Amino acid sequence: DIVLTQAPLSVSVTPGESASISCRSSKSLLSSKGITSLYWYLQRPGKSPQLLIYQMSNLASGVPDRFSSSGSETDFTLKISKVETEDVGVYYCGHRLEYPMDTFGAGTKLELK
Amino acid sequence: EVQLVESGGGLVQPGRSLKLSCAASGFTFSNYYMAWVRQAPKKGLEWVATISTSGSRTYYPDSVKGRFTISRDNAKSSLYLQMNSLKSEDTATYYCASIAAISNVMDAWGQGASVTVSS
Numbered sequence: 001d002i003v004l005t006q007a008p009l010s011v012s013v014t015p016g017e018s019a020s021i022s023c024r025s026s027k028s029l030l031s032s033k034g035i036t037s038l039y040w041y042l043q044r045p046g047k048s049p050q051l052l053i054y055q056m057s058n059l060a061s062g063v064p065d066r067f068s069s070s071g072s073e074t075d076f077t078l079k080i081s082k083v084e085t086e087d088v089g090v091y092y093c094g095h096r097l098e099y100p101m102d103t104f105g106a107g108t109k110l111e112l113k
Numbered sequence: 114e115v116q117l118v119e120s121g122g123g124l125v126q127p128g129r130s131l132k133l134s135c136a137a138s139g140f141t142f143s144n145y146y147m148a149w150v151r152q153a154p155k156k157g158l159e160w161v162a163t164i165s166t167s168g169s170r171t172y173y174p175d176s177v178k179g180r181f182t183i184s185r186d187n188a189k190s191s192l193y194l195q196m197n198s199l200k201s202e203d204t205a206t207y208y209c210a211s212i213a214a215i216s217n218v219m220d221a222w223g224q225g226a227s228v229t230v231s232s
Binding site for chain 2: 037039041043047048049050051054055058060061092094096099100101102103104105106107
């Protein structure tokens with residue numbers, strides 16, 4: 001099974017500054033169709049997960065463009081520019097390359113300074 | 114507006130059964146693959162089951178295979194998770210989610226149903 005490793009486990013950010021979260025895959029997430037099967041969710045405190053990014057770099061509907069994602073076949077970065085109060089929560093990367101199984105990273109907690 | 118509302122959670126003894134339901138609205142339920150994902154207290158997300166649009170294909174991780182059964186009723190726009198032989202490690206919040214065809218990811222989630230397995 002492909003394992004996703006997120007870093008750091010937690011990050012503290014001053015409002016208005018940027019934050020980056022890393023997600024590393026134990027194997028390439030590039031599918032035979034040329035799509036990178038990597039997505040990002042945000043789970044705000046006490047809420048269910050919300051999709052942020054799919055197919056490595058596509059912004060989900062309604063997600064502000066302060067969020068962006070990039071990477072290679074195995075190393076990915078979620079960047080949040082101008083962090084706001086509503087961005088607090090746990091960020092999870094995940095993949096679906098081994099369809100239909102979904103695998104998630106352990107999560108990165110974002111807090112405000 | 115897409116809505117997914119889970120129900121049926123609660124406290125159950127080890128070895129017993131419980132059935133969760135998820136009522137869907139705001140989209141054409143029968144066109145979407147659906148899934149269940151759980152989250153143990155203070156832990157991360159774990160995929161539990163996926164079902165095809167017609168219900169003819171179902172998928173599970175080894176951790177629940179043979180004990181859990183996912184099903185759906187497209188006429189009622191409802192998703193189910195039958196959980197048998199429950200263990201303490203099944204204690205979690207269970208979320209239902211719809212899988213978007215274009216992005217092939219879980220793009221809408223319910224608020225979750227809490228299941229506690231304890232004697």
